Amino acid sequence: MNAASRFFLYAVLALAALYALAPLWVMLATSFKSLDEIREGSLIAAPQAPTIAAWSKAWSGACTGVRCEGLKPFFINSLLMTIPAVLISTIIGALNGYALTHWKFRGSELLFTALLLGCFIPFQVVLLPMARTLGALGFVDSIFGLIFVHVVYGLAFTTLFFRNYYVGVPGELIKAARVDGAGFFTIFWRILMPISGPIFMVCVIWQFTQIWNDFLFGVVFAGSDSQPVTVALNNLVRTSTGVKEYNVDMAAAIIAALPTLLVYIVAGKYFVRGLTAGAVKG
Amino acid sequence: MASLGIHNIRKTYGDKAKGVEVLKGINLDIADGEFLILVGGSGCGKSTLLNMIAGLETVTEGEITINGKRVNELPPKDRDIAMVFQSYALYPSMSVRDNIAFGLSLRKVPKAEQDATIARVAKLLQIEALLGRKPAQLSGGQRQRVAMGRALAREPQIFLFDEPLSNLDAKLRVEMRSEIKLLHKRLGITTVYVTHDQIEAMTLGDKIAVMKDGVVQQFGAPNEIYNHPVNTFVAGFMGSPPMNLIPATMQRRGSDFVAVMTVGEGAAQSVALPVDARYTTALSDSQSVLVGLRPEHITDAPRAAAPTVASISVPVELTEVTGADILLTTTLGGVRALARLHPDSLDAIRGHTVSVSIDVSRLVLFDPATGLALTR
Ligand SMILES: Nc1ncnc2c1ncn2[C@@H]1O[C@H](COP(=O)(O)OP(=O)(O)OP(=O)(O)O)[C@@H](O)[C@H]1O
Ligand SMILES: [Mg+2]
Numbered sequence: 001m002n003a004a005s006r007f008f009l010y011a012v013l014a015l016a017a018l019y020a021l022a023p024l025w026v027m028l029a030t031s032f033k034s035l036d037e038i039r040e041g042s043l044i045a046a047p048q049a050p051t052i053a054a055w056s057k058a059w060s061g062a063c064t065g066v067r068c069e070g071l072k073p074f075f076i077n078s079l080l081m082t083i084p085a086v087l088i089s090t091i092i093g094a095l096n097g098y099a100l101t102h103w104k105f106r107g108s109e110l111l112f113t114a115l116l117l118g119c120f121i122p123f124q125v126v127l128l129p130m131a132r133t134l135g136a137l138g139f140v141d142s143i144f145g146l147i148f149v150h151v152v153y154g155l156a157f158t159t160l161f162f163r164n165y166y167v168g169v170p171g172e173l174i175k176a177a178r179v180d181g182a183g184f185f186t187i188f189w190r191i192l193m194p195i196s197g198p199i200f201m202v203c204v205i206w207q208f209t210q211i212w213n214d215f216l217f218g219v220v221f222a223g224s225d226s227q228p229v230t231v232a233l234n235n236l237v238r239t240s241t242g243v244k245e246y247n248v249d250m251a252a253a254i255i256a257a258l259p260t261l262l263v264y265i266v267a268g269k270y271f272v273r274g275l276t277a278g279a280v281k282g
Numbered sequence: 283m284a285s286l287g288i289h290n291i292r293k294t295y296g297d298k299a300k301g302v303e304v305l306k307g308i309n310l311d312i313a314d315g316e317f318l319i320l321v322g323g324s325g326c327g328k329s330t331l332l333n334m335i336a337g338l339e340t341v342t343e344g345e346i347t348i349n350g351k352r353v354n355e356l357p358p359k360d361r362d363i364a365m366v367f368q369s370y371a372l373y374p375s376m377s378v379r380d381n382i383a384f385g386l387s388l389r390k391v392p393k394a395e396q397d398a399t400i401a402r403v404a405k406l407l408q409i410e411a412l413l414g415r416k417p418a419q420l421s422g423g424q425r426q427r428v429a430m431g432r433a434l435a436r437e438p439q440i441f442l443f444d445e446p447l448s449n450l451d452a453k454l455r456v457e458m459r460s461e462i463k464l465l466h467k468r469l470g471i472t473t474v475y476v477t478h479d480q481i482e483a484m485t486l487g488d489k490i491a492v493m494k495d496g497v498v499q500q501f502g503a504p505n506e507i508y509n510h511p512v513n514t515f516v517a518g519f520m521g522s523p524p525m526n527l528i529p530a531t532m533q534r535r536g537s538d539f540v541a542v543m544t545v546g547e548g549a550a551q552s553v554a555l556p557v558d559a560r561y562t563t564a565l566s567d568s569q570s571v572l573v574g575l576r577p578e579h580i581t582d583a584p585r586a587a588a589p590t591v592a593s594i595s596v597p598v599e600l601t602e603v604t605g606a607d608i609l610l611t612t613t614l615g616g617v618r619a620l621a622r623l624h625p626d627s628l629d630a631i632r633g634h635t636v637s638v639s640i641d642v643s644r645l646v647l648f649d650p651a652t653g654l655a656l657t658r
Contacts, residue, residue, distance in 0.1 A: 172371035175338045180385035181359040194375030
């Protein structure tokens with residue numbers, strides 16, 4: 001590649017990056033400005049007198065409907081919902097994938113096909129049946145209910161991920177362990193788990209972003225005390241007492257997006273690696 | 283210590299009605315402490331049979347017994363079997379040491395005893411320096427030895443080996459073969475051993491079962507299989523190079539028969555080999571047969587000590603010096619035939635023809651239509 005085309009290539013890439021990052025910059029800049037500065041200055045200018053007042057209000061003072069405690073309680077709700085839901089759906093998905101590939105039973109292929117179908121069911125379709133199910137289980141308006149919904153809905157994906165990964169594990173590996181005297185769970189923990197790192201990361205990232213960013217289930221199934229941060233953000237932006245506080249809105253939006261951003265930064269490289277990795281060599 | 287019985291075993295993968303039948307009624311009985319060799323072409327069902335003995339594949343039909351007790355429904359861990367898999371199947375996340383220790387610790391062997399066992403098999407298999415490594419850091423032959431070590435660490439009722447030496451270099455292979463033989467002598471553990479190696483088959487086995495397309499063709503002692511193959515498949519499968527199968531015609535000479543075959547291309551000359559009297563009842567005049575003759579029974583003067591020889595002169599088409607022998611290619615009965623000559627004969631066979639001696643007492647006859655051996 002010659003210098004000119006290389007330059008052109010980098011120019012295009014830089015432009016694309018700028019395009020993608022510009023909104024983030026506007027949000028960041030705005031969140032550190034005072035309302036006066038927003039009114040007078042330009043949208044993309046850096047803050048003249050940076051202040052974290054908007055951040056602190058978004059975190060603990062802004063009104064989300066009738067409550068005025070900021071995003072903090074809802075952020076905690078989201079954590080309490082997301083972490084267990086991610087872990088439970090990932091572990092069950094791993095067990096499913098393991099059973100579907102290495103402990104085949106009559107109808108296991110059919111079951112897998114049915115599970116796959118679950119990946120394509122739109123959220124809206126399950127709202128009503130799920131509401132009734134939650135009612136029957138007594139999980140209405142609680143974080144448990146949300147965890148349950150996300151685990152059930154996520155299973156289709158996590159099972160698919162793990163099944164496709166474990167298909168690559170040679171059957172003789174499992175056979176060798178069985179001859180050595182290991183049972184279903186021993187093989188899972190001692191043989192498969194240690195080589196599941198890459199796909200585990202894929203599942204965790206995928207599930208975390210899905211569940212953390214979910215709005216619909218949060219709006220429908222959460223009670224006022226168990227709302228996740230996405231719903232609270234919506235309420236915060238829509239609750240205005242007189243003047244619209246763009247800086248607070250921006251800070252709140254960034255707070256709500258921060259965990260998924262963090263997960264991507266910390267574990268993003270494993271995502272690609274895990275999706276492309278074969279299971280084992282040797 | 284265990285005897286092993288395999289009775290009318292059938293195996294169909296997948297749906298019983300639609301699937302392909304891989305094993306079609308296998309019958310084998312192995313006494314306590316016996317060493318059974320399984321040989322047969324690729325895909326004939328050897329690994330499948332081992333898997334069924336281990337309890338890793340379901341039995342479609344028939345019965346497997348250990349010590350006379352039916353084990354069809356017994357899970358693998360309760361059969362007390364150790365197995366070396368064709369693909370090694372080493373646990374990728376564990377070190378070599380842990381690979382070997384895995385089965386021991388699951389069976390609650392005390393730690394000190396585990397260490398002693400690991401040291402013993404590591405020494406036996408020359409893998410002491412590799413104990414800390416992961417399987418991905420090993421060569422094919424090293425992996426194979428670790429797989430072997432995992433099995434040999436235990437003293438099970440039955441050993442199952444699926445081509446355990448296939449990936450070793452020639453020297454190691456010979457060493458390991460002797461180790462296996464010694465170990466079997468010392469421990470006397472019943473063993474089923476799959477191999478494609480003729481020498482392993484002949485030297486290790488108390489019994490050999492030759493399989494083809496899911497059917498046992500012949501089951502017997504190595505000598506029996508080698509000298510009296512029941513059909514042309516077994517004759518062609520065992521031995522390296524395999525038995526010559528030469529088309530010939532029977533002719534009555536008084537009360538006896540001779541097998542008449544052409545010599546060389548163009549069929550200008552022919553030769554008549556006397557056939558042992560034990561065949562007489564099974565033969566008729568001008569019947570077509572296939573004469574089975576091993577290359578070492580077509581040899582030259584220095585080797586032909588037996589009294590039952592017929593001397594013939596054959597054209598030389600190709601000679602291959604292997605070191606211990608000269609393999610001579612000629613044409614008998616219109617097909618390629620191999621003779622095994624003494625290496626010192628090289629000068630003598632520079633010409634176009636060479637005189638060879640045939641040990642007619644070793645000749646076996648097959649029906650060309652069915653491939654079955656004629657009654658002996
Ligand atoms: N899980 C399976 N499902 C369907 N068919 C199978 C399965 N495993 C093996 N087969 C088929 O069964 C036949 C016997 O296979 P097997 O592995 O027992 O052969 P083998 O004698 O061990 O051959 P090789 O010497 O190449 O190892 C083959 O035709 C193979 O394709
Ligand atoms: Mg095999």
